[in-house]
Structures are given as structure tokens and as C-alpha cells.
Amino acid sequence: MPPIRIPKSVRIIGTGITPLNPRSPAKHAVLAGQKVSPSALMQQALRLALDNAGVSLKDLNGLIAVPSLADTHFMEAHYLATQIGLLPGKSIIVRTVDTGGAGPVTGLLEAKRMIQMEGADLVAVVAGDAVKNLSGEEFLKRADQTCNHPEAELPSPVIPSGYDRVAQYQMKNFGTTREQLAACSALMSIMASRHPSALTHTPRTITEILSARHVAPVTSVLECARRADGGAAIILASSSFLERKGLSRNTGVVVVGGGEASGPLFPPKRIEDMSEQMFSCEEAAGVAYDEAQVGVRDIDFFGLYDCFPICLIRAIEAVGLAPKGHGGSFVEEKYYQIVKGLERDPDGFKPQDVFPINTHGGLLAFGAPWEVPAMYNIIEAYDQLTNRAGPQRQVRNARRALVYGNGGIFSASAVAVLGRGS
Ligand code: CAA
DSSP states (O other): OOOOOOOSOEEEEEEEEOOSSOOOGGGSGGGTTSOOOHHHHHHHHHHHHHHHHTOOGGGOOEEEEOOOSTTOOTTHHHHHHHHTTOSSOSSOEEEEOOBTBTHHHHHHHHHHHHHHHSOOOEEEEEEEEETTSSOHHHHHHHHHHHSOOTTTOOOSSHHHHHHHHHHHHHHHHHOOOHHHHHHHHHHHHHHHTTSTTOSOOSOOOHHHHHHSOEEETTEEGGGSOOBOEEEEEEEEEEHHHHHHTTOOTTOSEEEEEEEEEEOOSSOOSSGGGOOGGGOOHHHHHHHHHHHHTOOGGGOSEEEOOOSSHHHHHHHHHHTTSSOTTOHHHHHHHHHHHHHHHHHHOTTTOOHHHHOOBOTTOIIIIIOBOTTOHHHHHHHHHHHHHTTOSOTTTOOTTOOEEEEEEEETTTTEEEEEEEEEOO
């Protein structure tokens, strides 16, 4: 058997992102005449990404999609491929991946494997959902079912309650404070206020967050992933595809390494029964760092999943930015540094110099269409590495980025390390 030839590099060569909560379909040409459905958002995002990459739909020989909650289809990627006319067709690999919120990063790593091992050379990864289009009651009916189990005894809202239980574990075992949790949301709102497409336009304070309506004992409504509608997509290509199309070998950003790991679907009922065993981001990050042959000091930008403050705090520890148990104090310290910096010099101070993490505002403040948001982490990383983030958000000399997606209640972790084109 001849040896398998692994192409040198797989690159993200284009990205597409729809507006969040597009209430008026007529405003957006691609959506004209269509209902704002997850599938329409996926299609719009895919077309934007193809245009951005300068390639056409018929160039694709791989399509990966993550399922939506608002309008779930059996074999989501096949459904999408049929809608856009890729199927029926020949020589195309179509695959649905479902690792919950980790899906876009799992999809990115799956696309890399498709290109390196399965003969594809141009693959799209697509996500879209319209959970804000659902009534609050309908959303909770569906969301509550995803991570619940009689053994977990989680009250509705199940997902915020599950993360809240883990936040209480962190407070009890590592002394994380209620203010430190709130500082995560306050800091994300500062970041979002600097991104033109984010849902959150005005920074909120720790006091405002703590006095907002609580949906679980240590979680206020302003500390929940912000329910939204939106779609996002990325296009990945092999080096031989770029060569064939006469595109520069340094186009876009390189997928340097990746890792995945799993945890339980739901946390134990009693905080006393929780242990460090249930977390998987550290393991996934370790595999990604090893494959990329880099460490935390080599990373200039981090796109970390932050559906709830505890997720961001645990991620900061897992990727090595703070020692275990110190993620809360790390965020709080950076938050006050940023607030003071902005008070001193509102126009010149750059929060990203102090906190090169989630410069778009993350799930807590940018917006969270169910399984889409990890794609925003990837797209923000792409913008940072290609120097497109603009003066408000650009991280100086960003050469490498780490992106993390989390599914369920710490049930799936996918981490990728990306690098600048040249
Ligand atoms: N920041 C600012 N404002 C917020 C906010 C946030 N993070 N979250 C809610 N609000 C405010 C907004 O003003 C919002 O209205 P608009 O967005 O229209 O302005 C208002 O509160 C009402 O929000 P909802 O319509 O969502 O309120 P609700 O009362 O129906 O529900 C809730 C409240 C139960 C907390 C619900 O918002 C919720 O369940 N949120 C969490 C969503 C969630 O669990 N997402 C998945 C996270 S886990 C994950 O991502 C992993 C995975 O595998 C999917």
C-alpha cells in the first residue's frame, strides 16, 4: 500500500456571519422571500463564506453542519445539502456533527480530517439557529430536555441551573466569589460594546448584574448565554486546492492542531459528589497544544466558550492562563484594570491589551444562537489573525489563536489552535 499523503496544511480561507436576530428578512437579500429559519440562516452564512473565500458552491466536496434546536432535521447536513442543491450529487462528503455547543470546533477539526485523510479539498462548516424566534416557553421546553436526567434533578431552566450548580462547586472548593462570576459578564459586555454586530451595546456593571433577576441561586439573567438567532460558516481548503486555483499558499489561517475530550451529560445532584473528573477542556487543550507544539505563552488570542461565567472561568484555568482555582480572581483583576484604563483614557485604552480573550463579547454579550457561538470564536480568531478586527478590537501582532467550544453542561470540549498564514 502506498503511504497516505497528508497535505502540509489545512487553512480557513473564508468566513461568513449573518446579522444577529434579523427581524426583517427583506433587509437581507439572501433571505428575501424566506422565513427566518435555522436553515435559511445556514444558507445565508454559507453563501457569505463562499463569497468571502472567492470560491463557488460547486467547488465544495465536503459539507459539515451542526443541528439546530429551533427546527431540527434528521441528518441536518444532508438536509442543508439538499436545500442548496449539493445533493443529489457526486463526490461530496456530507456529515452532521453533534457535540452540542462544541459543534463548530468539532466541525473544524472534522473538516481538517476530511481534507487530510478522506480526499476532500474544500470543505464548509455551517451552523445556524433561530432560538430567539421561539417563545421563551417553547425554548425552555426544548432546552430543558437536552441536558436533563432524573438523577440530576435540575429544575427549569435546566441549563442555567446545571451551570449554577457547577459555579457553586467552584465557590465552595476554590473560594470563587459571586462578584468574580459577575465580573465575567461585565467584562464580556465591555468587549461586545466594541463590536458593531454584537447584541449588547452598552457595558453593564457588576452591581447591575448582581441586582438583575436571578434564574438560579448564583446566576442572574445577565449571566446567561444571550438567546439569539444567527448563522455562521467557515470554508477550509487544502494547499493543493489553493495551488490549483492560483491562490496564495498563505491565504487565510492555518489549522495547526486540535483536541477533543468528553465529560458527563449532566452534573451530579449533590455538589459534594462533583469532582474535577467531570471537566474535559484541560484534556482537549493539552492534546491541541501537543499537536500544535505550542504552549499557552505562544497564543496571542483566545476565543473561549462562556455560556455562563463558570464556563469562562474554568476555560481560563484549563488553557493555562490562570492556575486551577484562580480563574475568578484573574477575571476580576483584569476587569478592574480595564474599567480604570477606560476611565483614564476612553479613546486610547485597549481592553484587548489586558485581556486578549473574546474580543467580540462571547455568548454572554455578543449573542448565542444555541450551537452557533463557538463559530463566532473561530471567526473572531480568524479576524484577529488576518488583522481584520479593526482598531477597537485588534490584538497587536496576533500570530496564534486558541478556540474552545463546549457542549452540554461541560459534556464535550473541542479546542483548536490556529496560526497566521505566513
Ligand atoms: N445579556 C443581556 N441581556 C440579556 C441576557 C444577556 N446575556 N440574557 C437575557 N437578557 C435580557 C435581554 O434584554 C432579553 O431580551 P432581548 O434579548 O430581546 O433584549 C431579556 O433579558 C429576555 O431574555 P429571554 O427572552 O431569553 O428571557 P426569558 O425570561 O424568556 O428566559 C432565561 C430567561 C431562562 C435565562 C433564558 O434566557 C435562558 O435560558 N438563557 C440561557 C440560554 C441557554 O441555555 N443557552 C445555551 C447555553 S449552554 C451551551 O451553549 C452549550 C450547548 O451545548 C448548547
